[in-house]
Amino acid sequence: MAIVKIYEELSRPDLHNVLLLCLLLLLAVHTWRWMQKTGERIGPPGPFPWPLIGNVAQLGRSPHISFVSMAQKYGAIFQLKLGSRTVVVLNGEHAIRQALIGKAVDFAGRPDFTSFRVVSQGRSLAFGSYGAEWTAHRRLAHSTVRAFSTSNVHTRKAFEQHVLGEVCELVLIFHMRSAGGAYFNPAPSTVVAIANVMSAVCFGNRYSHEDPEFRALLGRNEQFGRTVGAGSLVDVMPWLQCFPNPVRTLFGNFVQLNHDFYSFVHDKFVQHQGSFRDGLIRDMMDSFIQALAGQPGLLQREHVPATVADIFGASQDTLSTALQWLILFLVRYPKVQAKLQEEVDRIVGRDRLPSIEDQPSLPYVMAFLYELMRFSSFVPVTIPHATTTETSLLGYHIPKDTVVFVNQWSVNHDPVKWLNPNDFNPSRFLNESGSLDRDLVSRVMIFSIGKRRCIGEELSKMQLFLFASILAHQCNFNANPGENPSLEAEYSLSIKPKPFTVSMTLRDNMELLDCAVCHMSKEKGNQ
Numbered sequence: 375m376a377i378v379k380i381y382e383e384l385s386r387p388d389l390h391n392v393l394l395l396c397l398l399l400l401l402a403v404h405t406w407r408w409m410q411k412t413g414e415r416i417g418p419p420g421p422f423p424w425p426l427i428g429n430v431a432q433l434g435r436s437p438h439i440s441f442v443s444m445a446q447k448y449g450a451i452f453q454l455k456l457g458s459r460t461v462v463v464l465n466g467e468h469a470i471r472q473a474l475i476g477k478a479v480d481f482a483g484r485p486d487f488t489s490f491r492v493v494s495q496g497r498s499l500a501f502g503s504y505g506a507e508w509t510a511h512r513r514l515a516h517s518t519v520r521a522f523s524t525s526n527v528h529t530r531k532a533f534e535q536h537v538l539g540e541v542c543e544l545v546l547i548f549h550m551r552s553a554g555g556a557y558f559n560p561a562p563s564t565v566v567a568i569a570n571v572m573s574a575v576c577f578g579n580r581y582s583h584e585d586p587e588f589r590a591l592l593g594r595n596e597q598f599g600r601t602v603g604a605g606s607l608v609d610v611m612p613w614l615q616c617f618p619n620p621v622r623t624l625f626g627n628f629v630q631l632n633h634d635f636y637s638f639v640h641d642k643f644v645q646h647q648g649s650f651r652d653g654l655i656r657d658m659m660d661s662f663i664q665a666l667a668g669q670p671g672l673l674q675r676e677h678v679p680a681t682v683a684d685i686f687g688a689s690q691d692t693l694s695t696a697l698q699w700l701i702l703f704l705v706r707y708p709k710v711q712a713k714l715q716e717e718v719d720r721i722v723g724r725d726r727l728p729s730i731e732d733q734p735s736l737p738y739v740m741a742f743l744y745e746l747m748r749f750s751s752f753v754p755v756t757i758p759h760a761t762t763t764e765t766s767l768l769g770y771h772i773p774k775d776t777v778v779f780v781n782q783w784s785v786n787h788d789p790v791k792w793l794n795p796n797d798f799n800p801s802r803f804l805n806e807s808g809s810l811d812r813d814l815v816s817r818v819m820i821f822s823i824g825k826r827r828c829i830g831e832e833l834s835k836m837q838l839f840l841f842a843s844i845l846a847h848q849c850n851f852n853a854n855p856g857e858n859p860s861l862e863a864e865y866s867l868s869i870k871p872k873p874f875t876v877s878m879t880l881r882d883n884m885e886l887l888d889c890a891v892c893h894m895s896k897e898k899g900n901q
């Protein structure tokens with residue numbers, strides 16, 4: 375009754391009522407606009423953060439897997455608090471593509487972390503912030519990497535020679551270590567072999583596998599990865615630097631290892647400058663020196679050692695990790711090893727070694743490599759990104775300078791996209807006619823996408839193909855029956871298998887490998 379009375383009262387057309395109606399209308403419009411505005415500014419959902427530490431305790435030992443569980447609860451985009459910093463986590467191909475491709479510039483930044491400024495004395499391409507200098511830097515680095523690896527048939531051949539030399543040496547070392555049926559840990563030699571390929575390309579020289587200084591320089595990849603990888607506490611809890619604790623120790627070691635690594639590259643830079651001759655480009659270092667000589671521009675001479683350090687550092691950690699997974703999968707899945715051997719024998723024959731030209735004819739080798747990358751997802755989360763501006767993603771508001779984690783593992787293990795994603799099955803990448811399924815391989819995400827996509831992707835695929843095909847052609851890897859070759863991993867920027875041992879037997883003798891080395895030495899002598 376009361377409501378009817380109010381309605382009747384308001385329906386009377388006097389001035390008082392008209393004013394009241396206008397006021398109500400204004401209020402409604404204002405409220406609607408305010409709701410719309412705040413609706414746009416709602417950030418992604420996420421778990422409740424605890425004071426001081428935020429959600430650190432929820433990351434566990436494998437943050438990429440914890441992120442997948444959280445995504446099931448909160449959705450593909452959610453936010454966390456790590457210490458003092460808000461972090462937006464992107465999961466699944468759709469959300470990641472929307473951000474890194476759809477809003478490429480908005481998500482192309484890097485966080486202003488103290489540790490990032492330590493790398494390459496603050497001139498790192500990989501850890502530097504987005505802008506005009508970074509764009510010029512990346513363009514130069516990318517074109518130089520291509521010019522020394524995949525840009526044409528001559529550069530491919532020259533690069534192949536470096537790889538071939540190192541595979542031969544590696545097989546020889548594995549053969550010696552397996553003497554009398556012994557089992558050995560292949561990991562340290564894989565690191566030196568990969569680093570030697572990149573050392574030859576970057577500086578024009580290689581090192582003995584026994585060189586203690588070179589081994590010490592390379593032996594600290596994991597500490598590096600644990601400091602800059604997603605979920606590291608070094609940068610999000612600055613107060614941990616005020617008293618002795620493991621995080622402070624980790625950061626101290628990180629500063630020291632970056633100093634040592636940069637000094638190593640800088641010494642090479644000084645030597646190269648001393649012997650540089652215009653027009654005679656011996657390696658990548660010379661190429662960068664020439665590109666930046668006396669040119670007024672955004673990049674200075676100091677960018678030369680920084681860029682080489684980035685390329686040398688980024689490549690040896692990732693590729694040696696890939697090689698360790700490769701050997702582990704061979705012993706863990708002997709049937710896959712036999713299939714690889716069958717394919718290389720059938721296509722290449724036993725009278726010569728596989729070469730880069732064989733790649734299109736060896737689909738199972740390529741399928742094996744894609745499955746290795748998908749299954750291990752050994753760079754599970756990219757280097758942390760940051761937003762360069764205030765932005766929004768799939769309806770959620772994200773402020774400028776927000777840290778963004780890109781969970782590649784979630785793409786590679788998405789049960790909607792992959793049949794039995796937790797099975798290791800290279801054949802999933804082959805179509806009915808036995809050739810590589812191009813559409814499916816393009817769904818594997820390990821080099822990231824968008825503006826920060828890895829500049830070493832092509833070089834890496836070529837190098838891994840050569841290692842995989844030559845090792846399959848020449849070697850039999852056997853698991854240690856005293857160990858269960860598990861697929862357990864240690865989390866860092868790149869996830870590495872837990873230490874394991876294998877033994878290797880040659881499939882023939884060393885004749886083909888010896889011939890290849892002899893041929894290479896002759897060619898070098900003729901140059």
Ligand code: HEM
Pocket residue numbers: 499500501512515519684685686688689690692693696753755756757758759780820821822823825826827828829830831833834
């Ligand atoms: C299988 C081997 C490799 C994998 C899986 C890999 C993966 C990655 C990933 C995930 C990123 C971060 C992308 C992002 O933050 O969104 C990256 C960046 C980078 N990678 Fe690689 N990488 C590999 C090999 C290499 C090699 C061989 C080189 C050098 C020739 C290289 C040079 C770089 C550089 C310079 C960046 C920084 C790019 C930027 O910030 O713009 N990587 N890589």
